[in-house]
Amino acid sequence: MSVEINVTGEVVTAYLSGELDHHTAKEMRQAIDAAIELNMPTLVILDFKGITFMDSSGIGLVMGRYRLLQKTGADLHITETPPNIYKVFRLSGIEKLAKLESR
Amino acid sequence: MIKNKFTMTLQSRSFNESFVRAAVAAFVLQLDPTLEEISDIKTAVSEAVTNCIVHAYKEKLGNIYITAEIYDDNLLKLKIRDKGCGIENISKAMEPLFTTVGGERAGLGFAVMQSFMDTIKVRSAVGKGTTVYLTKKISQRFNVNG
Ligand SMILES: Nc1ncnc2c1ncn2[C@@H]1O[C@H](COP(=O)(O)OP(=O)(O)OP(=O)(O)O)[C@@H](O)[C@H]1O
Ligand SMILES: [Mg+2]
Numbered sequence: 001m002s003v004e005i006n007v008t009g010e011v012v013t014a015y016l017s018g019e020l021d022h023h024t025a026k027e028m029r030q031a032i033d034a035a036i037e038l039n040m041p042t043l044v045i046l047d048f049k050g051i052t053f054m055d056s057s058g059i060g061l062v063m064g065r066y067r068l069l070q071k072t073g074a075d076l077h078i079t080e081t082p083p084n085i086y087k088v089f090r091l092s093g094i095e096k097l098a099k100l101e102s103r
Numbered sequence: 104m105i106k107n108k109f110t111m112t113l114q115s116r117s118f119n120e121s122f123v124r125a126a127v128a129a130f131v132l133q134l135d136p137t138l139e140e141i142s143d144i145k146t147a148v149s150e151a152v153t154n155c156i157v158h159a160y161k162e163k164l165g166n167i168y169i170t171a172e173i174y175d176d177n178l179l180k181l182k183i184r185d186k187g188c189g190i191e192n193i194s195k196a197m198e199p200l201f202t203t204v205g206g207e208r209a210g211l212g213f214a215v216m217q218s219f220m221d222t223i224k225v226r227s228a229v230g231k232g233t234t235v236y237l238t239k240k241i242s243q244r245f246n247v248n249g
Contacts, residue, residue: 023117025207039196053124053142055149059209084142091218092211 002030004049006041017050020058025103028060028096033068042074049080052085067085076082107133107173114184115160117153122149126169127181134177134241143219144179144239150212151183153237159233160188177241177244181233189229197225200207 001018014032018024025075036044052057068078078096081089086102094100109130113119126144131144155167170182188198195219196203202210216223220237227233 019121021120022157023120029207041134049220053145053149055146055214056209056211057153057207059211060207061211065205067141084134084139084146084237087139087142088146091215092209 001027001060003028005031005035007035007039007041010042011040011045012036012043013041013045013047015047015050017052018065020051021053021055021060022057025057025061029067032065036065036068038072040072042072043077044069046067047081048078048081048082048085051082051085055089055090056083056092058088059094060063062089062094075099104173105172106175108171110168112166112168113224115156115163115165117156119167120149120152120156124228125153127169130171131179131241134173134179135244136241137244140239140241144181146215147219147237147239148181148183150215151181151237154185154212154235155183155185155233157208159185159189161188177243179239179241181237183237184232184234186232189231190225190227190233191229193225193227198204 001024004015016028031098032053038076069076078098080103081101083103089100127148128141136151152167164173165185165187168184172180195201197213197215200210202208216237216249224236
């Protein structure tokens with residue numbers, strides 16, 4: 001599990017990799033939230049290209065970041081989503097909260 | 104007729120979430136599943152095991168009991184059992200977005216199990232524990248003799 005953060009202007013991109021479950025979600029959340037607090041972005045992109053597994057803990061992670069960003073009105077995008085992860089997101093209706101792009 | 108079976112018992116430590124789903128996936132390989140079927144099964148198992156850790160035992164340690172069985176016609180049956188707090192209202196707990204833990208949980212674990220497996224059955228008694236039964240028929244892709 002790892003999170004790499006890239007900041008360009010007002011955009012924070014978090015490149016997530018590894019398995020996203022209840023065991024790993026907390027560390028990912030802390031890394032993403034630290035970058036949000038530090039940079040006050042207007043757009044946060046969660047890049048799922050490197051994620052090999054995700055269960056509903058990943059949906060909880062995205063929903064939690066959506067709620068956090070609502071306070072400042074920033075947008076949330078989910079990009080490069082592999083097919084098996086995309087399937088979990090589709091079931092959750094997360095598209096209503098964040099722009100969802102498959103790989 | 105039953106063709107193969109494995110059982111295991113593990114402590115409710117969050118590290119074991121990845122271990123259990125990998126073990127079940129490896130067991131299922133004998134049915135020659137598609138990548139999508141493996142992913143579906145891993146996700147459903149992860150939901151059930153995580154629920155034992157997060158809800159049944161909360162922060163305490165307890166045992167999680169896993170059984171996987173293979174029957175004729177590529178039928179997989181899974182059983183995930185805990186001896187934790189139990190569920191008061193099962194049909195309510197299974198509603199999408201219902202969660203008793205606010206914040207970082209979506210309330211979609213049962214919805215994922217329901218959608219990614221063919222059948223789900225939940226038995227639970229408050230103070231005694233919960234058993235989740237999951238089944239899925241794995242597609243028979245090629246007609247290999249034997
Ligand atoms: N093994 C269990 N023991 C006790 N309660 C359970 C168990 N499994 C589920 N529950 C109860 O059912 C509710 C719904 O479970 P479900 O997995 O659908 O959502 P969640 O675990 O709350 O959130 P998510 O799975 O999306 O992270 C839980 O909030 C919990 O109250
Ligand atoms: Mg759950």
